[in-house]
Amino acid sequence: MKADLYHAMNILRAVLLGAVWCLLASTVCAQPPVERSSRTQDGSAPSSQELTQAPAKVDINPLAHDEEIGERLQSVLVATEWFTDPQVHVKEGVVFLNGRASSAELKKWAGDLARNTQDVVAVANRMEVTDPPVWDFSPASSGINELWRDIIRSLPFFAFGVFVLGISFGGGILTTRVARTFLRRRIRARLLLNVIARGAGVLVFLLGVYILLRVSGLTQLALSVVGGTGLVGLALGIAFRDITENFLASIFLSMQRPFETGDLVEIAGVTGYIQQLNIRTTILMTLDGNVVQIPNSTVYKSNLRNFTTNVNRREDFVVGIGYDCGISEAQEIAREVLSEHPAVLNDPEPLVLADSMGTATINLRVYFWLNGREHSWLKVRSSVIRLVKIAFQKNGISMPDEAREIVFPDGIPVTVVDRISDKAQAVAAKATSQAELSQAHDAVSTKAESGLSSEAGVIEDQASQVGTLKNGENLLQGNSLKPGGRAAERTP
Secondary structure, three states: HHHHHHHHHHHHHHHHHHHHHHHHHOOOOOOOOOOOOOOOOOOOOOOOOOOOOOOEEEEEEEOOHHHHHHHHHHHHHHOOOOOHHHHHHEOOOEEEEEEEEEHHHHHHHHHHHHHHHHOOEEEEEEEEEEEOOOOHHHHHHHHHHHHHHHHHHHHHHHHHHHHHHHHHHHHHHHHHHHHHHHHHHOOHHHHHHHHHHHHHHHHHHHHHHHHHHHHOOOOOHHHHHHHHHHHHHHHHHHHOOOHHHHHHHHHHHHHHHOOOOOOOOEEOOOEEEEEEOOOOEEEEEOOOEEEEEEEEEHHHHHEEOOOOOOOEEEEEEEEEEEEEOOOOOOOHHHHHHHHHHEOOOOOOEEEEEEEEEEOOOOEEEEEEEEEEOOHHHHHHHHHHHHHHHHHHHHHOOOOOOOOOOOOOOOOOOOOOOOOOOOOHHHHHHHHHHHHHHHHHHHHOOOOOOOOEEEHHHHHOOOOOOOHHHHOOOOOOOOOOOOOOOOOOOOOO
């Protein structure tokens, strides 16, 4: 009876072991046995990134014994060289692991390895994790080594990037020069020519940058660079609206050229000679010798009077004569003075017109033309007024003052005393000296007027002493301010 019972238990045990084996074989993916696991290049334990997951199952032999399991696991742990004094004991399918691991990941890996081994029922992982030393520089050295490897790997691409950028930069410079040479005869505005030529060069350089980014795999960044160029330009235009407006106005002024260097102009109530036109302002030197900078946007939008565009300039002044004087006679006297004056032009001819009737005078307005490039209108006007006054006095044309004139309808009785004395002789001598002085005043120009020539030369000498004017960039053609130094005709 006992023999039959013992025989039945053996049969039941074999059936149970076969069922367990079939169940494990159908649910777990078998892996080839681990023959050897190499250490890292420097002999240290692997990092968490290098450490792979333990195999799903380590098969030894069907119905493996405890000794076989222990020997197999012991050989695997020793072969990895990741553990210090690894020891494996197996009893009734339970694996006991002892030794030291350098990290918790290695300890877990050893436990997973034993757990996935064939016929292992349970795992008791008693391995100790050793604390790293305080002065452990292995992470830093591994990071440096990894960085160095990345640098070495990126050297070919870096050389390619330098080559592409060099080609694109050289192509941009060449494109700029070719565009400037090609457009020089078609665009006479120097600023506009430089903007177009440099813009073409920048486009070629950006094309090289786009190609480099595409090759490096940064497609989105390349598209952002191309699309962001316009957005950045728009943002800068809004943020620097005044600067952009002045820059565009300088381009339009250099294209339209309403004035040249040395022209006498009036802009926004300021009269002076043009010195420079840069990308931001127009610089004038006034007749008082002051340097005035006017924003180009103001110059472009304001009314501009150019006194040098037409060489001839008309001036006028008003002179009052008494009601007892003949208007035609006074007009003829003034006209003769104008016709004999060397600085007054006969074509167009001068005019002397009755302008208005005041309380004590009849006002005559005198019009005359002069060459504004050769003569100063201030000096010529002073000379003409002086000579007209002298001519009226010589011909008995009175010029009363409305503020002090008193009219006596019946006249004023005068008593003449016939008495000659030394005082009368002195008065006669004084009258003689005044007559001689009057002859001197009949000259076209007096010493006080210092000639009739234009003051442009004086302004040019003053401008040459200003450092900012000598070193500044001028977008206009250089012309001399002195009389005779400018071209007879302006370039269209």
